[in-house]
Amino acid sequence: MRYDTADLSDTLLDWYDRHARQMPWRAPPLSGQKADPYRVWMSEVMLQQTTVAAVKAYFERFTNRWPTVRDLAAAEDADVMAEWAGLGYYARARNLLKCARAVVADHDSVFPADHDALLKLPGIGPYTAAAISAIAFDLPETVLDGNVERVMARLHDIHTPLPAAKPELMVEAQKLTNAKRPGDYAQAVMDLGATICTPRNPACGICPWRDPCLARANGTAAELPKKTPKKPKPIRLGIAYIARRTDGAWLLETRPDKGLLGGMLGWPTTGWAEDAPQEAPPLGADWHDLPAEARHTFTHFHLRLAICTATVPQDALPTRGQFIPQDRFRPSDLPTVMRKAFDLAHETLRDS
Template sequence: MCDTANAADLLHWYDAHARVLPWRISPAAVNVAGTPPDPYRVWLSEVMLQQTTVASVKSYFERFTTLWPTVGDLAAAEDSQVMGEWAGLGYYARARNLLKCARVVAGDYNGAFPDTREALQNLPGIGPYTAAAIAAIAFDRSEVVVDGNVERVMARIHDIHTPLPAAKPALTQAAAKLTPKKRPGDYAQAVMDLGATICTPKSPACGICPWMKACKARARGTASELPRKTPKSPKPTRLGIAYVVLRDDGAFLLERRPDKGLLGGMLGWPGSDWSEAPSPSPPIKAEWTLLAEEVRHTFTHFHLRLQITIALVNTDAQPLTGEFLPKPQFRPSELPTVMRKVYDLAHGALKNMP
């Protein structure tokens, strides 16, 4: 190891210590056996990993690739099934764009992903980071791949104290200088692995880091302080009302949310607006019971507190909004997380109603 960070040292470490992940081809398989990464699996994993942890994504990835082994299979899937399988991963716009992208690749590219960052970035739901990651990992393009792990590693290696997000250009420039022409895909994954397993946010294991001699923050004792971040403003809290209606034949009243916005295109319970003072908007004439417990859920930009009101109705009842979903078609597991929380609280109360 030398006193200057270089790709060779990191790749040597990666060859011995690469994480085993369901979407990853090992460095030995790539470089010894000549097994190329599957662009479909690389793309799918990168979309799932946006703002989601590796631990959370593994089971979803394995289920998706079992149900839809190729991009063509996914493109032909029913929207509702894909959205249902996505439930729990959050950020549902990603799932909508996932389907759009799969259908563009299947229809316009004959099922083969384009192999350059520029072309990839033209596909639905693929931004600059994801395009660079796919180009590097799937096609071994020498692209600069910068996620949160990479930012942390670069901030420490170069002892950069400018707070994020203002530091992003400097960190990207530092990452670009280290990105090699040879094995850029392995290198991109190696830096991510280094950040995930050694150069961790808290208590970094500097003593076993392949770049420890080159790390300026380690030498100056500032590693645990970096990267610095501009304090976030506190999240506001919004209130809402969810209406859970059970018909006497076992059907639930549900409505599909607009394609744009939070939980876009997902089935959920009819409800009020989400605001500081929501306006009641019962979806059907009924005798309502307000539950003592409320649902609490946190989105990216706000906290949500939902009151739950429930009602039993007969088969003649006509809703003002939404539609009754027959009992055999209702699967709580396909609801988005916040709506499933509502169901979990309401279900028991409905069963105990006279």
């Protein structure tokens, strides 16, 4: 049996009107409220490769501290990077600032509604531009994130593995985009994937699209979408040097803007490579090796950081980095891998 695409999108919107997730960046369906482009943009940047549960607290802190794009554009880089610490994928934080400043400088502090204009802003790719256009401006753009890919693959029983399937899935998603309520539809189809058509154990029995779903009918829903196997992630090694002065100050450095953890505060380290690292302490001291290492997984590799600690006198002169007084140091300002190293070293240095 064939189903009319308009009927399918209307059915999904009916479901969404009753079951929409409450999000701090959303305008509830049928409320008459309009979504704030600034909040939509920030949420979409934060949600890239990150769960809703992880993002909510960060979003609240950012929008409370910088309630408008002009406020964010005027913020100190270090303050924004510190607030972002722990959320991961730190290039997003750098692009957040660049984009805010571009909106203020080039668009009079108003986000453009035009999809092509959005694509020209730093850190905004095709998905984010489509999401902002649809959700914030109710324009008929089609979103295609991981949730939507899964829904489309199952609805149409598409077995082409990702990422090769993306163009095919986009075509099917575009057919269903609702022209009357594109913003609500975009959020509805993402909610469907996040809450009903989940990666494991999809709740097909309560899905608004259970009848037209070809994968459910063919018994293939659990195996879709198919994915091309990924290569194993390599392991890289490094050394983190954690030094504390006798007055309690910590030796930290701001990492270069380009590269992993760019612009973030962290401990001086060696390079990270698959070969054993060459020692590169930031100052002469009686360094002690900890019998533990900080382990962290990035997108393309696993990192294992050996940790060296030292207590140094107040006149110690490092070759890189600077000592941050104890009352100005917040472990929460560190990216996750650096905070892991701190947690392992803290007890040792506190007792020394």
